[in-house]
Amino acid sequence: MSRYEVEAIPQTESLPDLPGLVHGIKSEGPVWEVQCDDxxxxxxxxxxxxxxxxxxxxxxxxxxxxxxCxxxxxxxxxxxxxxEGWTYREPVAAIRGER
Structure with missing residues (x-):
């Protein structure tokens, strides 16, 4: 893996945030880890x-x-x-009535 690549690793539980850092940062350099809340x-x-x-x-x-993510x-x-930055579009599931 090159130093510019990001590896996505599935997890089954939320890991603790590092104290003193922004929410979601799970480990800091030389290898950084950030976790999706959903x-x-x-x-x-x-x-x-x-x-x-x-x-x-x-x-x-x-x-x-x-x-x-x-x-x-x-x-x-x-x-x-x-x-455009962040824009909202009706989710596909809602359009199909799956909500």
Missing amino acids: CLTLFRGEWLLMVAKSATFNARAGIGGLRL DECWAVRGWHDSTM
Whole structure:
């Protein structure tokens, strides 16, 4: 694995946050780990910026302190892009009436 890659490791439980760091950071350098609050996937890599980008906060969602991966945000209808930032689109399950 190159130093720019981020490894996604499935977990079955939430790991404790490191004291004094932002929510979701589970271990700090030289290998950083950040965990998604919904699916519990642990993202691991050498560069904090790359790892932290794998599970992010979303102030526009109005849910403070929730750190989710892109797939979990998408399930809730939220999508992030460089051009538009965070935008909300009705989740596919809701459109199909599966909610």
